[in-house]
Amino acid sequence: MQCLSERCLIHANIFQAARGYRHVLNRKMRLNGLLLCNISKYFSTSNHKLTQNVFHKADSYGSACRLDRRKLLDKVSATMYQDSFDELIDEGKHVFDASLVRKQFPSIILGQSSPVELYDGISDAPEKSNILTADIYSGSWDSIPNEFNQFSSYKIESISDQSTLDSTYSSKEENSSSSSSSSSSTLPSYAKSPNPVKSDLQCSISDPFELILDKSISCIPVLSKKQCTQLENCGLHTIRKLLSHFPRTYADLQNAQFTIDDGQYLIFVGKVLSSRGIKASCSLSFLEVVVGCEVAESGSSSACMVSEHNNGSKKTIYLHLKKFFRGTRFTYQPFLRSLQEKQKEGDIVCVSGKVKTMRTKDHYEMREYNMDLIRDDDDESACAEGRPYPIYPSKGGLNPKLLSDIIARVLDTLPPGIDPIPNNTLQMFGLKSLRDAYIGIHQPSNFKEADLARKRIIFDEFFYLQLGRLFQMLEGLGTWIEKDGLLNKYRNPSTNAVFTDEWCSLTKKFLNSLPYSLTSSQLTAVSEIIWDLKRQIPMNRLLQGDVGCGKTVVAFLACMEVIGSGYQAAFMVPTELLAIQHHDRLLSLLENMEDVDSRPSVALLTGSTPVKKARLIREGLQSGEISLVIGTHSLIAEKVEFSCLRIAVVDEQHRFGVIQRGRFNSKLYSNSVNSRLAEIDSNGSSKGDTSMAPHVLAMTATPIPRTLALALYGDMSLTQITDLPPGRKPIDTYAVEGNEAGFEEVYQMMKVELESGGRVYIVYPIIDQSEQLPQLRGASADLEVISNRFQGINCGLLHGRMKSDEKDEALKNFRSGETQILLSTQVIEVGVDVPEASMMVVMNAERFGIAQLHQLRGRVGRGVRKSKCLLLSSTSSGLPRLKVLEKSSDGFHLANMDLLLRGPGDLLGKKQSGHLPEFPIARLEVDGNILQEAHLAALMILSESHNLEGFPKLKAELSMRQPLCLLGD
Numbered sequence: 010m011q012c013l014s015e016r017c018l019i020h021a022n023i024f025q026a027a028r029g030y031r032h033v034l035n036r037k038m039r040l041n042g043l044l045l046c047n048i049s050k051y052f053s054t055s056n057h058k059l060t061q062n063v064f065h066k067a068d069s070y071g072s073a074c075r076l077d078r079r080k081l082l083d084k085v086s087a088t089m090y091q092d093s094f095d096e097l098i099d100e101g102k103h104v105f106d107a108s109l110v111r112k113q114f115p116s117i118i119l120g121q122s123s124p125v126e127l128y129d130g131i132s133d134a135p136e137k138s139n140i141l142t143a144d145i146y147s148g149s150w151d152s153i154p155n156e157f158n159q160f161s162s163y164k165i166e167s168i169s170d171q172s173t174l175d176s177t178y179s180s181k182e183e184n185s186s187s188s189s190s191s192s193s194s195t196l197p198s199y200a201k202s203p204n205p206v207k208s209d210l211q212c213s214i215s216d217p218f219e220l221i222l223d224k225s226i227s228c229i230p231v232l233s234k235k236q237c238t239q240l241e242n243c244g245l246h247t248i249r250k251l252l253s254h255f256p257r258t259y260a261d262l263q264n265a266q267f268t269i270d271d272g273q274y275l276i277f278v279g280k281v282l283s284s285r286g287i288k289a290s291c292s293l294s295f296l297e298v299v300v301g302c303e304v305a306e307s308g309s310s311s312a313c314m315v316s317e318h319n320n321g322s323k324k325t326i327y328l329h330l331k332k333f334f335r336g337t338r339f340t341y342q343p344f345l346r347s348l349q350e351k352q353k354e355g356d357i358v359c360v361s362g363k364v365k366t367m368r369t370k371d372h373y374e375m376r377e378y379n380m381d382l383i384r385d386d387d388d389e390s391a392c393a394e395g396r397p398y399p400i401y402p403s404k405g406g407l408n409p410k411l412l413s414d415i416i417a418r419v420l421d422t423l424p425p426g427i428d429p430i431p432n433n434t435l436q437m438f439g440l441k442s443l444r445d446a447y448i449g450i451h452q453p454s455n456f457k458e459a460d461l462a463r464k465r466i467i468f469d470e471f472f473y474l475q476l477g478r479l480f481q482m483l484e485g486l487g488t489w490i491e492k493d494g495l496l497n498k499y500r501n502p503s504t505n506a507v508f509t510d511e512w513c514s515l516t517k518k519f520l521n522s523l524p525y526s527l528t529s530s531q532l533t534a535v536s537e538i539i540w541d542l543k544r545q546i547p548m549n550r551l552l553q554g555d556v557g558c559g560k561t562v563v564a565f566l567a568c569m570e571v572i573g574s575g576y577q578a579a580f581m582v583p584t585e586l587l588a589i590q591h592h593d594r595l596l597s598l599l600e601n602m603e604d605v606d607s608r609p610s611v612a613l614l615t616g617s618t619p620v621k622k623a624r625l626i627r628e629g630l631q632s633g634e635i636s637l638v639i640g641t642h643s644l645i646a647e648k649v650e651f652s653c654l655r656i657a658v659v660d661e662q663h664r665f666g667v668i669q670r671g672r673f674n675s676k677l678y679s680n681s682v683n684s685r686l687a688e689i690d691s692n693g694s695s696k697g698d699t700s701m702a703p704h705v706l707a708m709t710a711t712p713i714p715r716t717l718a719l720a721l722y723g724d725m726s727l728t729q730i731t732d733l734p735p736g737r738k739p740i741d742t743y744a745v746e747g748n749e750a751g752f753e754e755v756y757q758m759m760k761v762e763l764e765s766g767g768r769v770y771i772v773y774p775i776i777d778q779s780e781q782l783p784q785l786r787g788a789s790a791d792l793e794v795i796s797n798r799f800q801g802i803n804c805g806l807l808h809g810r811m812k813s814d815e816k817d818e819a820l821k822n823f824r825s826g827e828t829q830i831l832l833s834t835q836v837i838e839v840g841v842d843v844p845e846a847s848m849m850v851v852m853n854a855e856r857f858g859i860a861q862l863h864q865l866r867g868r869v870g871r872g873v874r875k876s877k878c879l880l881l882s883s884t885s886s887g888l889p890r891l892k893v894l895e896k897s898s899d900g901f902h903l904a905n906m907d908l909l910l911r912g913p914g915d916l917l918g919k920k921q922s923g924h925l926p927e928f929p930i931a932r933l934e935v936d937g938n939i940l941q942e943a944h945l946a947a948l949m950i951l952s953e954s955h956n957l958e959g960f961p962k963l964k965a966e967l968s969m970r971q972p973l974c975l976l977g978d
């Protein structure tokens with residue numbers, strides 16, 4: 010310990026700053042980034058005359074009057090870029106003789122804080138301390154390397170005797186100091202956070218394991234207050250959040266590419282050779298960074314780190330990274346200089362982007378690129394032998410190196426017992442432990458390790474989702490047998506079915522009155538659904554089947570079963586057009602039923618239903634007079650009350666939000682109100698006594714791969730219709746380039762079709778022509794063109810901006826044959842059923858997704874006529890993607906293609922937020938098998954312990970991870 014005069018204090022600071030700064034440069038010792046920043050500022054200003062003056066004046070502190078002392082302190086603090094002197098000392102994290110400091114600077118209150126170590130994150134670090142270790146700081150000071158001790162051997166000793174403090178503090182000093190002392194006395198700045206370091210660590214000894222990951226980041230050893238705030242501002246409040254800030258990618262520090270083709274997307278690691286901000290004209294400037302990368306010459310598969318000289322089988326290529334700026338304000342020198350200074354010559358960077366060959370050999374241009382700093386010129390640490398180098402996504406301007414340093418510190422101290430998933434489960438599914446996974450993902454020694462770590466993290470994402478959903482369902486059940494039955498059902502989803510004989514009489518009558526026989530998978534689907542309907546547990550089932558496979562009739566039969574048992578049914582569809590179509594179709598099917606008395610009363614309720622009629626329908630629903638209502642979102646309006654709703658069918662369910670769907674099962678319906686309807690139930694099937702939420706049957710034509718369905722609807726049973734009604738002929742599909750010749754060819758084919766009595770849909774991406782997108786054709790704008798072209802043939806128009814009755818009229822005219830051509834937007838995509846339509850032309854087909862085109866194509870080929878689908882692409886580059894549809898009509902295959910190309914969000918349409926849980930790193934389209942395993946693991950765990958009491962760690966983790974709102978509707 011050294012004694013310190015006021016002057017010494019200042020010089021010690023300067024000395025320390027100098028040392029610290031040099032050490033940083035040497036990379037022998039890492040100070041935290043913030044300290045570095047302060048020190049460098051301070052160091053540069055210490056050369057300044059003004060600063061020197063302040064320091065000189067500080068010498069007179071002892072003899073100055075009280076007012077001057079205060080001013081002096083403020084000045085010194087300001088000069089050192091500190092809010093207060095306290096902070097300066099805290100930031101410095103070095104140790105002073107407190108009594109002397111107090112004597113010289115009485116306004117600095119020094120309290121109970123423990124000595125704080127300066128972090129040394131490299132090999133000669135003190136013993137790795139555990140976050141759980143209460144005495145993390147005690148004794149650690151001694152283990153700091155000698156060279157460092159030279160300026161760190163001062164110690165702030167605890168001062169408990171506050172009476173010695175200068176009683177003449179100014180109010181400001183008193184305020185600032187008392188505020189710091191009130192929270193944590195004079196703990197270092199980072200300890201003044203709501204979770205002071207020491208107390209947090211102390212309490213952690215007795216903390217249950219599950220709290221560790223959810224501790225505040227302020228318990229990370231030697232994290233300054235500013236760093237802490239910086240991390241918190243980026244949303245990284247807890248250790249878990251911090252560790253879940255996964256690398257975006259890994260750079261292979263050895264460039265393996267040896268053939269570089271134009272337009273390829275490549276990743277290189279190289280050295281910045283130059284960086285120039287260039288003014289090209291009075292309103293155009295650009296930044297050009299040249300990066301030299303060493304790659305293996307053709308034929309050689311290995312290369313080592315960058316060198317500027319050609320060397321045997323390696324050569325240097327030069328990447329010219331260019332960024333352009335338009336506008337006079339971007340041409341000013343200071344701006345350009347600031348741009349070019351962002352990259353320093355010699356920096357090792359990882360660059361990814363599309364390459365374009367330049368005229369000069371081995372020179373390539375990149376205009377859209379990502380550049381991540383891997384290390385400074387003098388930093389040897391990143392030169393890891395063949396290790397994947399993690400590249401973190403940028404987050405709130407956080408320095409990636411600082412971030413990985415902090416993460417490394419946490420990983421060092423992470424105890425092994427943090428894994429809530431039992432060991433045998435981990436072994437069964439070949440998973441890493443959670444700690445190893447965190448280490449593997451942040452500091453992998455090879456790509457395989459990173460991959461395995463990623464698998465474990467993804468497993469967790471899926472596992473807790475499945476576990477949460479299943480757990481919630483089980484909680485809703487009364488007996489152990491019921492719970493086991495439910496789990497069994499999930500394990501063997503296809504074993505439960507009720508066959509035709511046991512259907513209620515209304516369902517049987519309806520079945521018999523159908524103009525066709527059900528296909529075998531339609532029959533199985535109805536049987537499975539009816540099995541569920543007979544249970545006192547609300548069903549949650551997804552009925553999936555390709556376009557035109559006949560899902561609607563299956564849903565109608567399910568409704569009949571419920572109505573026949575004396576309850577009500579609601580059928581919600583996404584568009585008014587579809588509601589009308591379903592309503593009309595159901596009425597005509599019911600008309601075939603011989604037993605007139607048993608025909609249920611059916612109503613149609615949409616936004617366009619006249620107010621008076623809507624009120625009557627609502628009254629009918631409330632009294633139970635109406636048994637089945639078909640409608641749009643209006644069905645879930647607040648004022649719609651049901652008497653005894655037992656099933657809600659939601660068609661194209663992904664088009665509704667979670668909350669919208671949830672509205673149906675948010676209410677419980679008892680059956681006592683339902684006495685009138687019960688009489689209809691000639692079968693006499695008994696209704697249970699309990700109130701329950703209605704069953705939900707969701708339907709989708711989007712061929713959702715099972716994995717995606719699991720993630721979307723975790724707890725849902727899945728029923729699939731796998732065959733099409735008999736007599737369907739495959740649709741001939743052609744992808745055509747929309748040039749003059751292409752259009753001519755298409756018009757010719759249309760002419761032939763129309764002349765032979767066919768009907769044609771023309772689908773457009775937009776309604777009106779747009780100036781911004783002149784290449785897109787609009788339905789409304791094309792009406793005249795098509796009418797002129799096909800004179801004597803009636804054309805209709807259908808789009809979303811038309812009024813409901815106009816739309817209905819347009820579709821009716823097309824259905825009846827009054828119009829033979831229907832120019833339409835995507836409004837017809839869902840559910841429109843005109844069996845006579847035999848040809849579809851899609852304009853600007855490249856603007857549609859594959860799955861969407863498949864849906865659209867499903868509007869034709871629904872009748873006896875052989876149908877065609879012509880996909881016109883406005884660019885030749887769009888054709889290869891469209892050709893996929895020429896070759897396949899398998900919805901699953903196409904959906905998988907779409908999933909891979911666009912990701913699940915897009916597959917389900919833009920407005921599907923709230924449907925897909927967010928998975929930070931899992932990609933449903935490729936990680937499906939992990940999801941299946943996670944589902945299995947969740948089932949196994951819950952089979953062992955329905956309420957998770959047998960797995961307290963898992964239960965705690967689940968409650969931590971899964972806000973209930975995520976767990977389903």
Ligand SMILES: Nc1ncnc2c1ncn2[C@@H]1O[C@H](COP(=O)(O)OP(=O)(O)OP(=O)(O)O)[C@@H](O)[C@H]1O
Pocket residue numbers: 525526527528531554555556557558559560561562709710734735839840841842844867871
């Ligand atoms: N078993 C069957 N045999 C013959 N025709 C059937 C059969 N089932 C349904 N259909 C007819 O097939 C057509 C398509 O049925 P439906 O509209 O129910 O299909 P969907 O699966 O709902 O299609 P989309 O996904 O396009 O809405 C209808 O005209 C319907 O009458």
